[in-house]
Amino acid sequence: MPGRFGLLAALLLLGAMLFVEHQIRKLEQARAKLERVIARREAQSSESRLAAEHRQLQQPQRLLLPPTQPEAALGPAAVAAASAPVQPPADDSNDVVIVYNRVPKTGSTSFTNVAYDLCGRNSFHVLHINTTRNSPIMSLHDQAKFVSNVTTWKEMKPGFYHGHLSFIDFTKFGVNRKPIYINVVRDPIERLISYYYFLRFGDDYRPGLRRRKQGDKKTFDECVREGGSDCSAEKLWLQIPFFCGHSSECWNPGNRWALEQAKTNLLSEYLLVGVTEELEDFIMLLEAALPRFFKGATSHYRSGKRSHLRRTVEKKPPSRESIQRLQQSRAWQMEKEFYEFVLEQFQFVRAHAVLERGGELFPLAQNYFYEKIYPRHREFHGDRRKAALLQQQQQQQQQQQQPPLP
Known part of the structure; x- marks a missing residue:
């Protein structure tokens, strides 16, 4: 008899635990949905405000006749032409779009927050590309729609688009004017370690948000020793495909063609690619090259409270054994080669664009x-x-x- 009561109590306890877990999951889903709704409302409100300001600036003015030339002396055609609304002259600086297809865990949040802080002052729009489950690959028809949006959405120009998205070749879709691509990369092992702990402990940007691997206390070294999937060498293969694009070979870890294509795209399609370790210099070069967007960005980054906004929590340095095991993989070797290639290009651009005085850098x-x-x-x-x-x-x-x- 006592055994039956004990079994019944255990079943009741199990049922209660499952019920509580189900309720917690529902609450998390509701909170996530509420956050998305709030973010969407804020974005719509910001877009409406900026669109209203843009329309006000673009109001056509009427051309008044000089008092020394009476209307009767000009004739009906001249009077009609002079009285017609005059459109403001075309400004090429307002017909510019920047696409920042940001690689995860490379300092992208700190940089995009600089853009959000400056967009009102410098009169441009910032739009986040929110893909389903943060997938960096778009379907072909979504690519076509995105290209059309970026090139024809005049109300959102000048525009700064950012999101976790692999490179899209706009010329494939027959557009005449392509956007300006920029990006930032990071040491591949450092990036992977940061992402590993981010999935488990989050960061100081939204500390209360529940992460996908929350509750897993396993360290990165333990994961490597046990051959876990979250710390495998294949997870290093991310920065190359982000620059390579939407071809199937781009997402094949260790593919030599993907590495070469990523290098080719970097040289021919990207205005500037920086490194996380020298993010301030990256911002300074952008301010010098694109003041329409980034005027005041360097001083804001240096003095702003959000310069180093996002820091992964509970991140522990890896052991030498873990690093050596990852370095034996073909994926790491190619990602490291690509990172060093980016670093060399970035330092070359910086060397010909800035002057060092008193330990600080200034644009030439x-x-x-x-x-x-x-x-x-x-x-x-x-x-x-x-x-x-x-x-x-x-x-x-x-x-x-x-x-x-x-």
Whole structure:
């Protein structure tokens, strides 16, 4: 008899535990849904506000006739043309789109928060590309829709798109003007370790959010010794496919063609690719090259509270044995080669764009000008002298802004 009561009590306890676990899961799903709704509402509110500001700036103005030329002397056609609304002149700087197909755990949150902080001040739009389950691969029809959105959505220009998405070749879809691609990479083993602990303990950005592997206390070293899937060498294969694109070979770990294609895309399709370890220099170069978006970004990153916003919790350094085991894999060897290739390109660009003074880096002043401008018509001569004087004044201002040599 007591055995039956004990069995019944155990079954009741098990049922209660399953019920509680089910309720917890429902609450987590409800919270996640609520977070998505709030994020969507905030994005819609921001988009509506920016669109209203954009429409206000783009209001056409009416051209008034000079008082010295009465309407009767001009004729009906001239009067109609002069009274018609005048569209503002086209500004190429407003027809620019940046795509930041961010690699996970490379400092991308810190960088995108700089863009969010500057978008109101510098008058551009920031849009997050939220793919299902953070999948970096889009279907062909989704790629076509995304390309169409980016190139034709005038209300969202100038625009800064960011998301965990592998490279998309816009020329395949017949567009004339491609976006500007940028990205950041990180040492492959450091990136994998950070992602491993992030899945289990989260970070200081949203510490209360439940992660997919929460509750798993196993260290990275223990995972490597036991041959776990979350720390396997195949998990290193991520940065190359993000630059390689949507071809099947890109996602085959250790594929040599994928590595070479990633290098080719980096050189021909990306304006600038930085490294996590030198993120501030990456931001400074972007500010110098794209002030329409990143004016004031360097000082904001240095002084802002969100410069180092996202730090993985409970991250433990790996042992030498774990690192050596990963380094034996073909995936690591190629990812390391790609990382060093990116680092070499980035340092080359930086060496020809900045000046070091007093232990700090500053963008170089403009070191070119125009001369021997032809034809030598009178109407162009005065404009040429004005342009030369203006250029000289700008160079003097840039030199004055740079700190003196110590």
